[in-house]
Amino acid sequence: MGSSTEEKVVAVILVGGPTKGTRFRPLSLNIPKPLFPIAGQPMVHHPISACKRIPNLAQVYLVGFYEEREFALYVSAISNELKVPVRYLKEDKPHGSAGGLYHFRNLIMEDNPSHIFLLNCDVCCSFPLPEMLESHRKHGGIGTLLVIKVSPESANQFGELVADPVTNELLHYTEKPETFVSDRINCGVYVFTPEIFTAIRDVSTQRNDTVTLRRVSSYEALQPATRIPADFVRLDQDILSPLAGKKQLYTYETMDFWEQIKSPGMSLRCSELYLSQFRLTSPQVLASGDGTKSAIVIGDVYIHPSAKVHPTAKIGPNVSISANARVGPGVRLISCIILDDVEIMENAVVTNAIVGWKSSIGRWSRVQAEGVYNAKLGVTILGESVAVEDEVVVTSSIVLPNKTLNVSVQDEIIL
Amino acid sequence: MKALILVGGFGTRLRPLTFSTPKPLVDFGNKPMILHQIEALKAAGVTEVVLAINHQQPEVMLNFVKEYEKKLEMKITFSQETEPLGTAGPLALARDKLVDESGKPFFVLNSDVICEYPLLEMIEFHKNHGAEASIMVTKVDDPSKYGVVVMEEEATEEARVESFVEKPKHFVGDKINAGIYLLNPSVLDRIELKRTSVEKEIFPKIASEKNLYAMVLPGFWMDIGQPKDYLTGQRMYLDYLRKKVPEELLVSGDHIIGNVMADETAVIGERCVIGPDVVIGPGCVIESGVRLFGCTVMRGARIKEHACVSDSIVGWDSTVGSWARVANITVLGKDANVVDAEVYSNGVVIQDHMSKTRGRSIVI
Numbered sequence: 001m002g003s004s005t006e007e008k009v010v011a012v013i014l015v016g017g018p019t020k021g022t023r024f025r026p027l028s029l030n031i032p033k034p035l036f037p038i039a040g041q042p043m044v045h046h047p048i049s050a051c052k053r054i055p056n057l058a059q060v061y062l063v064g065f066y067e068e069r070e071f072a073l074y075v076s077a078i079s080n081e082l083k084v085p086v087r088y089l090k091e092d093k094p095h096g097s098a099g100g101l102y103h104f105r106n107l108i109m110e111d112n113p114s115h116i117f118l119l120n121c122d123v124c125c126s127f128p129l130p131e132m133l134e135s136h137r138k139h140g141g142i143g144t145l146l147v148i149k150v151s152p153e154s155a156n157q158f159g160e161l162v163a164d165p166v167t168n169e170l171l172h173y174t175e176k177p178e179t180f181v182s183d184r185i186n187c188g189v190y191v192f193t194p195e196i197f198t199a200i201r202d203v204s205t206q207r208n209d210t211v212t213l214r215r216v217s218s219y220e221a222l223q224p225a226t227r228i229p230a231d232f233v234r235l236d237q238d239i240l241s242p243l244a245g246k247k248q249l250y251t252y253e254t255m256d257f258w259e260q261i262k263s264p265g266m267s268l269r270c271s272e273l274y275l276s277q278f279r280l281t282s283p284q285v286l287a288s289g290d291g292t293k294s295a296i297v298i299g300d301v302y303i304h305p306s307a308k309v310h311p312t313a314k315i316g317p318n319v320s321i322s323a324n325a326r327v328g329p330g331v332r333l334i335s336c337i338i339l340d341d342v343e344i345m346e347n348a349v350v351t352n353a354i355v356g357w358k359s360s361i362g363r364w365s366r367v368q369a370e371g372v373y374n375a376k377l378g379v380t381i382l383g384e385s386v387a388v389e390d391e392v393v394v395t396s397s398i399v400l401p402n403k404t405l406n407v408s409v410q411d412e413i414i415l
Numbered sequence: 416m417k418a419l420i421l422v423g424g425f426g427t428r429l430r431p432l433t434f435s436t437p438k439p440l441v442d443f444g445n446k447p448m449i450l451h452q453i454e455a456l457k458a459a460g461v462t463e464v465v466l467a468i469n470h471q472q473p474e475v476m477l478n479f480v481k482e483y484e485k486k487l488e489m490k491i492t493f494s495q496e497t498e499p500l501g502t503a504g505p506l507a508l509a510r511d512k513l514v515d516e517s518g519k520p521f522f523v524l525n526s527d528v529i530c531e532y533p534l535l536e537m538i539e540f541h542k543n544h545g546a547e548a549s550i551m552v553t554k555v556d557d558p559s560k561y562g563v564v565v566m567e568e569e570a571t572e573e574a575r576v577e578s579f580v581e582k583p584k585h586f587v588g589d590k591i592n593a594g595i596y597l598l599n600p601s602v603l604d605r606i607e608l609k610r611t612s613v614e615k616e617i618f619p620k621i622a623s624e625k626n627l628y629a630m631v632l633p634g635f636w637m638d639i640g641q642p643k644d645y646l647t648g649q650r651m652y653l654d655y656l657r658k659k660v661p662e663e664l665l666v667s668g669d670h671i672i673g674n675v676m677a678d679e680t681a682v683i684g685e686r687c688v689i690g691p692d693v694v695i696g697p698g699c700v701i702e703s704g705v706r707l708f709g710c711t712v713m714r715g716a717r718i719k720e721h722a723c724v725s726d727s728i729v730g731w732d733s734t735v736g737s738w739a740r741v742a743n744i745t746v747l748g749k750d751a752n753v754v755d756a757e758v759y760s761n762g763v764v765i766q767d768h769m770s771k772t773r774g775r776s777i778v779i
Contacts, residue, residue: 330686330703332721347723
């Protein structure tokens with residue numbers, strides 16, 4: 001099948017690997033970060049769902065360094081649900097963010113797609129993919145980047161870029177600059193034509209000829225092979241920067257939300273954003289209740305169908321409750337993620353926290369934090385199987401798996 | 416017999432409770448602090464009590480005195496110092512009220528003290544040794560916090576006092592002044608009407624003349640002038656009641672753990688767990704799902720659903736909001752409000768008539 005007049009699209013989602021998920025500990029000790037639930041669904045589910053809106057989507061590839069078996073179950077389930085094949089591809093060695101795409105070019109080009117989307121799994125946004133595709137078709141070129149305006153103070157954490165306001169052409173691109181360049185930044189969502197593979201190949205072959213202008217860190221300088229291997233191609237430095245200003249790359253600006261999910265605390269923030277998005281796109285997914293037959297629900301709340309919540313509990317806003325969790329009488333949950341098999345006993349309070357799988361929260365206990373999402377101890381994190389005994393208060397702390405707390409703690413990392 | 420109670424100052428350490436109520440009337444075990452002492456004095460045969468104060472008392476105090484003069488059939492008067500007289504000077508000031516032709520000894524009590532008040536035994540002790548002054552001492556774990564009374568024979572229960580040592584650096588003894596004295600009228604001849612200290616000037620002099628005897632206080636003792644000690648004293652007091660008169664004053668039930676005192680007009684909701692070491696005053700409302708331990712809930716206060724109050728004092732007519740957590744020696748003054756549900760209050764002092772929406776800072 002596949003008439004040549006129908007333009008097929010393939011999506012590639014970079015999911016990273018275990019060595020890249022270290023900032024997500026202790027939650028990533030138990031589960032690959034891309035599978036961590038955000039608003040009741042695995043993190044990678046959100047970009048994959050967004051891909052479903054692309055017309056003529058032929059295939060979704062997940063590319064990463066995790067073992068294949070870690071994604072096997074998820075991938076077969078989501079393929080069924082989406083009715084589009086989803087496949088996980090394991091990279092054998094680091095190729096850089098563009099090199100990975102190149103490494104699997106044969107597979108990607110199998111369906112002869114006219115366009116290829118490249119997404120980063122830990123980006124949280126509205127993924128306006130059909131709109132990006134349409135915009136790209138209008139001005140041609142090799143690719144279109146999703147961009148967003150941020151505060152000038154925070155811009156230098158990202159790739160800053162300058163775009164022509166009329167043609168939307170990418171004029172200039174620089175990664176984490178020292179001085180202010182622009183308040184528009186790269187969101188990590190791209191659409192390319194197959195010409196991207198040529199561009200990547202050209203980078204490898206040209207590498208030997210051009211002078212390396214990039215400053216290397218001391219660590220890199222001390223490595224025996226100081227030269228970057230030929231097939232290691234980074235999207236930002238090696239493709240976007242050189243091609244900027246050559247009428248090859250364009251931008252599409254989003255006015256919606258955008259965040260990166262780097263730390264556990266940010267997953268709570270992104271959960272909030274996706275839950276409020278569900279309120280607009282699919283409100284039937286969210287929970288409701290007024291305390292008579294089911295618990296009082298305030299704001300945007302997701303409760304897995306297998307979870308049991310006592311009618312005298314009060315839940316929300318911004319709460320996700322995962323499978324088989326049990327929430328007892330008189331419990332109050334605000335701004336939190338409750339993972340699978342957690343038991344929360346009578347009259348406990350959880351606010352600004354993530355409670356790990358199989359943990360138990362005792363009667364009248366409190367698990368709480370200030371709720372500053374990107375501060376180190378801004379959200380309290382309990383790892384897998386943590387037991388908080390009756391009446392204990394856990395404030396602004398991170399507790400590693402299998403710990404029992406029988407005294408109150410504050411501002412601590414409990415090993 | 417007559418007695419003097421050193422009521423003293425403004426009760427600053429029990430703020431904010433003392434912003435709305437004079438310290439002697441702050442409730443302890445659902446009874447004004449000073450009433451514990453006045454009743455103990457009555458039981459020992461005292462018919463006249465002098466309250467040594469250092470500022471004009473509010474009307475509520477005057478009314479209290481009138482009421483209990485009648486109820487207890489005792490004479491209760493005030494002796495107000497116009498300049499600071501220390502711990503001994505007030506005795507000289509009240510001389511005329513304390514001494515009469517009978518020449519009987521008189522009691523002196525510090526107002527913040529709570530104990531079993533074995534005053535009849537003390538009268539017997541005083542008669543037997545026949546010396547000028549008797550003092551109660553109590554054994555404590557950390558004597559240097561208070562000031563040690565060194566006895567001539569350390570091991571005995573009743574002995575002559577050798578000396579007083581303020582906050583000793585090395586261990587000299589583990590008995591401290593319990594703040595209860597029985598003095599012959601002749602002691603008043605030693606005190607000038609000026610700022611004088613009983614522990615530093617008067618008693619050491621009497622001791623050097625081998626005229627001061629000490630009796631070790633049986634049972635519990637606590638200076639309840641600050642919240643942390645108030646709550647420790649409450650625990651000891653309830654334990655004492657359990658052993659002496661449990662049916663009268665302590666409650667029991669499925670939802671009660673350990674020693675709990677609750678006024679019969681207090682209402683306790685479903686699925687609460689109360690105790691140990693809790694006192695609940697008249698007219699209090701404890702809503703369902705509440706946990707209380709090691710705390711005091713004063714008259715008219717309301718603890719809303721699912722809240723948890725531990726090691727804290729909830730003042731008269733206050734409200735603790737639903738799902739709130741009040742812990743670690745938090746003190747709510749009269750009519751204070753832990754307003755938002757879900758607030759965590761950790762060692763905070765909450766001003767009377769004020770609302771608290773976030774925990775952790777002192778709100779005065």
